[in-house]
Amino acid sequence: MKDLIYKIQRFEDGTLDFEDQIVLFAHLIETGKIAHLQGVYQRMATEWMNMGFIMHDGTIDWDAINQYSEEEEYEEFLREEKSHARYRY
Numbered sequence: 001m002k003d004l005i006y007k008i009q010r011f012e013d014g015t016l017d018f019e020d021q022i023v024l025f026a027h028l029i030e031t032g033k034i035a036h037l038q039g040v041y042q043r044m045a046t047e048w049m050n051m052g053f054i055m056h057d058g059t060i061d062w063d064a065i066n067q068y069s070e071e072e073e074y075e076e077f078l079r080e081e082k083s084h085a086r087y088r089y
Contacts, residue, residue, distance in 0.1 A: 022053060022060055030058025 010016035028034040
């Protein structure tokens, strides 16, 4: 439980790297804990599910992530996520 809280704190302060964010959100989806968190978590989870990174059961599609990471849009996506992380609340 402490590890989960630590990862959530790091997500909120913008210091959790992309892969760890995916793993965190997959866990939150799989366990159903996502439903008990603020809307920003649910919107992020929905975005990543729509992108095909995380399935509705919490399974991570690393192939989809790796394919996306090879595209130019990936770098822009990461820059945008980092800039928004500071303004989530």
